[in-house]
Amino acid sequence: MVNFTAEHKAFRELVRNFAEKEIGPFADEWEAKGIFPAHELFPKLGRLGLLGVEYDEKYGGQGADHLFTVILHEELGRVGPGGVALGIGVQTDMATPSLHNFGTEELKQKYLVPAIKGEAVCSVAVTEPDVGSDVVALRTRAVRDGDDWVINGSKLYITNGAQADWICLLARTSDKPGYGSFSQIVVPTDAPGFEVHRKLDKLGMRSSDTAELTFTDVRVPVGNTIGEIGLGFYQQMSQFQNERLSLSYTAVGGMETALARTADYLKARQAFGKPLIDQQYIGFTLAELSGRLDMLRHYNYTAAEAYIRGEDVNRFATVAKLEAGRLAREIAATCLQFHGGLGYMEEMWTARYFRDSPMWSIGGGADEVMLYALSRLDGYHG
Template sequence: MVAFSDEHHMLRRLVRDFAEKEIGPYTVAWEANGSFPAHELFAKMAALGLLGLEYDPAYGGQGADHLCTVVLHEELGRVGPAGVALGIAVQTDMATPSLHHFGSDELKQRYLVPALNGEAVCSVAVTEPDAGSDVTALRTRAVRDGDDWVINGSKHYVTNGTQADWICLLARTSDEPGYGGLSQIVVPTDTPGFQVQRRLDKLGMRSSDTAELTFTDLRVPASNTIGTPGLGFYQQMSQFQNERLALGYIAVGAMETALTRTADYLKVRHAFGRPLIDNQHLGFTLAELSARLDMLRQYNYAAAEAYMRGEDVDRFATVGKLQAGRLAREIAATCLQFHGAVGYMEEMWTARFFRDSPVWSIGGGTDEIMLYVLSRLDGYHA
């Protein structure tokens, strides 16, 4: 059993209070708007030290342990909406880890510090129209011209993309085929040649913006390269680990709330002269889902402890996200069903959770990619 300290419990209360005050009441408005005000919200989070929990204090981080990250995302998932939790996780665990771990001091001072201080919104751009799961098929190209990169191409499904001040871009920087020709580059969005082509209309996670971006003869200094040119694929795979762990933590919080709210509803909704919760089938179903959720939660905690020990958590992150995505879809469908007709109405949280739940099986790597990774890790695939 993971040992949360008094400091972790204090952080949990802090995040929960913040989310209930600064996020929860605006769910309907942000869902309708298709985004949340990232600059405003991130500034408030930064004032509480919530945007750089594990990062070096020299760059505005808190120097905390990974259990603090677990607490942050569980609580954001618990309060919801999931789209906002996802947008925050992009800032904290998807767009910034590579810069923190591999970027030069100058690059971190220029871009990481404002991100952790809540002064800049950032995003990560990997997927393209013809290259999603197969990262080696990326076509966005950065060509060296003197001291600059000249970038051309497009990226899809970029969360925070319409509001971002800078992008962690994965692009092809050489003619070397496969993994070796890719690099990560910081691209400020006020650079000529950058354009938000359109904001995408999504099934779920509607409270966060997702964009299609284009880069046309966009010129940035070669010094904006994160780490070593040609190692971008490996850096991005490391960054994906953080992403998958964070998604798993958010999912646990969201599923716990869904089960609790459904049980509360079944206690007050009567049929045939008694509360619905008295129906043994309903109670047993929720109990089984709760048991499976607890197993996932403990698995996440084991992953977090392994991460803090400096171990390779590739398998942990892969298994956790795979199971989180599958369980989230099942819990979402069950909660909606147990609410009956009212659960099918858009005015109910069940409809939003049902629409949001597929993302955990798509974002950060589909279920099929997770199974492919696991089959390779476990020797079930050549």
């Protein structure tokens, strides 16, 4: 059993209170607008130390253990809406880990410090219009010209892309075959030639902005390279571990709330002379889903403890992400079904949750990619 200290519990209360006050009440408004105001919300998060929980205190982080990250994402997922939790997760665990772990002191001061304060919104750009999970096939290219990179290409499905002040870009920096031909580069979005080509209209997670980005002869200093030139693929794979774990933590919070709200509804809804929840099939179904959720939650905690010990958590992240996506979709469909006609209405939270849930099986690596990775890790595939 994971040991949550009094400090962990106080942190959970802090995050929950913040989310219930600063995020939850605006869910419908931000969903309707298709975007949440990151430049207004993130400074509030930054002042509470929520955007750099594990990062070095010299850059404004809290230097806390990974269980605080678990709590942060569980609570953001619990309150919702999913798109806001996702956008915050991009800032904390998808766009900044490589910069913190591998960036130069100059880069950290210029880009990481404002991100931890919430004064700069950031994003990570990997996927391209014709390249998804096959990262080695990326075409966006950075060609060296003296002390500059000249970047050309495009990126697609980029969360926070329409609001970002800087991008953690994965680009091809050489023609060498294999994994050593990519680098991660910090690209400020005010650089000439950078454009938000379009903001995308999504099925779910509508409160977060997702964009297609284009780079036309964008010049940035070679000094904006995160870590060593040519090691970007490996750094991004490490960053994916943080992303997949954070997505699983967030999904658990959302599923917990969905089951609780559904149970409350079923206790109040009368049918055939008794509350709906007293129907055996309904009660058994919710009990089974709750049990599976509990197993995933504790699997996440085990992964977090392994992470704290410095162990390789690649397999943990893969399994957690896979199961979180599948279970979230099943719980979303069940909760909607048990609300009947009301659950199918857009005025009800179930509709939004149902539309949000497929993202957990797509973003950060689709289920099929997780299965491929897991089959290779376990020796079931060559």
